[in-house]
Amino acid sequence: MKVEVEHSEETAENIKTGADLLVEALAEQDVDTVFGYPGGAVLPIYDALYRHESSFKHILCRHEQGLIHAAEGYARVSSKPGVVIATSGPGATNLITGITDAMMDSLPIVAFTGQVSSKVIGTDAFQEADVIGLTTPVTKHNYQVTDVKDLKRIVKEAFHIASTGRPGPVVVDIPKNISEAAAETAENDEIRLPGYQPTTKPNPLQINRLLEALEKSERPVVLTGAGIQFANASEELRTFVGRYNLPVVSTLLGLGAFNADDKNFLGMAGMHGTYAANMAVHDADLLINFGARFDDRLTGKISDFAPHAKIAHIDIDPAEIGKNIPTQIPVVADVKEALELINQGHCDMKAIDSWIHKTQQDKEENPLWYDRTKELISPQWFIEQVYKVTEGNAIVTTDVGQHQMWSAQFYKFNQPNHFVTSGGLGTMGFGLPAAIGAQLAFPNKNVVAIVGDGGFQMTMQELATLKQYNLPVKVIIVNNEALGMVRQWQEKFYDERYSESLMQTNPDFVKLGESFGIKSVRYTSEDEIDDELKDILTSDEPVLIDARVEKLDLVYPMVPAGKGNHEMIGVRPCSE
Secondary structure, three states: OHHHHHHHHHHHHOEEEHHHHHHHHHHHOOOOEEEEOOOHHHHHHHHHHHHOOOOOEEEEOOOHHHHHHHHHHHHHHHOOOEEEEEOOOHHHHOOHHHHHHHHHOOOOEEEEEEEOOHHHOOOOOOOOOOHHHHHHHHOOEEEEOOOHHHHHHHHHHHHHHHHOOOOOEEEEEEEHHHHHOEEEOOOOOOOOOOOOOOOOOOOHHHHHHHHHHHHHOOOEEEEEOHHHHHOOOHHHHHHHHHHHOOOEEEOOOOOOOOOOOOOOEEEEOOOOOOHHHHHHHHHOOEEEEEOOOOOHHHHEOHHHOOOOOEEEEEEOOHHHOOOOOOOOEEEEOOHHHHHHHHHHOOOOOOOOHHHHHHHHHHHHHOOOOOOOOOOOEOHHHHHHHHHHHHOOOOEEEEOOOHHHHHHHHHOOOOOOOOEEOOOOOOOOOOHHHHHHHHHHHOOOOOEEEEEEHHHHHHHHHHHHHHHHOOOOOEEEEEEOOEOHHHHHHHHHHOOOOOOOOEOOOOOOHHHHHHHOOOEEEEEOOHHHOOOHHHHHHOOOOOEEEEEEEOOOOOOOOEOOOOOEHHHOEOOOOOOO
């Protein structure tokens, strides 16, 4: 009898709930931060978090959109999966914008959503939503757990899928009865994904073709995308560019992959790219794309994009190669591994001195420009001051709009993973919560959120998160009392019919910040900005800055819709 009693007790100790297994699985994946918001369907999970002294911290954001953008910011700078927990129904649906954003920008996210109990799924139960149906188009993969014995394996697979190949979001939908169910801990959690085998190693024959094309080229250009940063390949890129003295242009999300201060860097290409970058792409006879999507904001009019160039495209996602731009040299591979193999090879290039001279001449003679305002603050000038004060070392997050483009243009990014913005989806409200995630990933880094007055009001409740965790994020509101980019398009293409783009009833942002217990200041002229800015931006506390900028300023250069990138407006030679 004694043996039987001991055996039953031992067995009881091995019985845990699904929620317990989830918490254990997160710890086994070396998760150090979870962004979440509790609700009915995830109460068993939160009870497990309470009972377990977890090795990771939980960050309570104030809205599910805020928490998933925070997870994106965390993932973008750390290269580790961002982890979120949300309840069923509205909790899960509030994540969808961020999930879609992560899908577009290739960010590894693992989202755990609560679900109503299995027996009532499909009955329109309270706070029920078809999470699998809703997220299938906007995730790399999704799961609904139907057996608690599968839970640990599914978690392991979710992290593997999210972080390998082309990174992306994975949703794990967990019915409440699964979280509550008892399960033995000895279940098999080995990954079973025979159909998922991302290609990481490049085909040597294609690499040889690329080197042969480079050898014959007279006007080569390198295009850098976010894939270089995801692959941690900046050093290999610099080696390649330096060996052959190649001009470099970047996508918006690729900024920082190559040093902005390097003489070979021509700037960002695309709709608001530099004259030098866009003209280099237009005139090139060979365009080597490392880890960038050929999306419409980069290409402009497809038929006018790199019309003279042979295209070499190196990307880990075969679906992106040839999708929008015909590609003559496709290389499906991890960018780092491709660059390593390229750098092992050699080619005898033709002299391209005249080409380099032309690209440098375009860069010198047609720089980015702006007019200093006599009233209020020039937004471009202010961003330059932020760059100088932070010495270019800050992690900068943004919302979407004019301030985003000015940040890309006038804050020089010389380090990878220091520019965090919403590229593909263009999500307003992204900047503040993304800064929270970035700061949690790197507590000792200077993190600056540059946001618009419109986008800030979409997620400004996350100021409470800043305060609760005392995160020293500096929030700069580029306040032009308008939806600036919408207003710019209305000015240029809709005869100044400013339909619902002027924000005439903004709150007092200083009082708002102070109501959250956050130090807040307002600048209304450039004369007010002095040494105090350095003290503010380098302090160890959160600060909100309301910067009143020129209301009618425009982002230039600009490629009008339907035009080629060589048809930019707003280009001003430096002699003017």
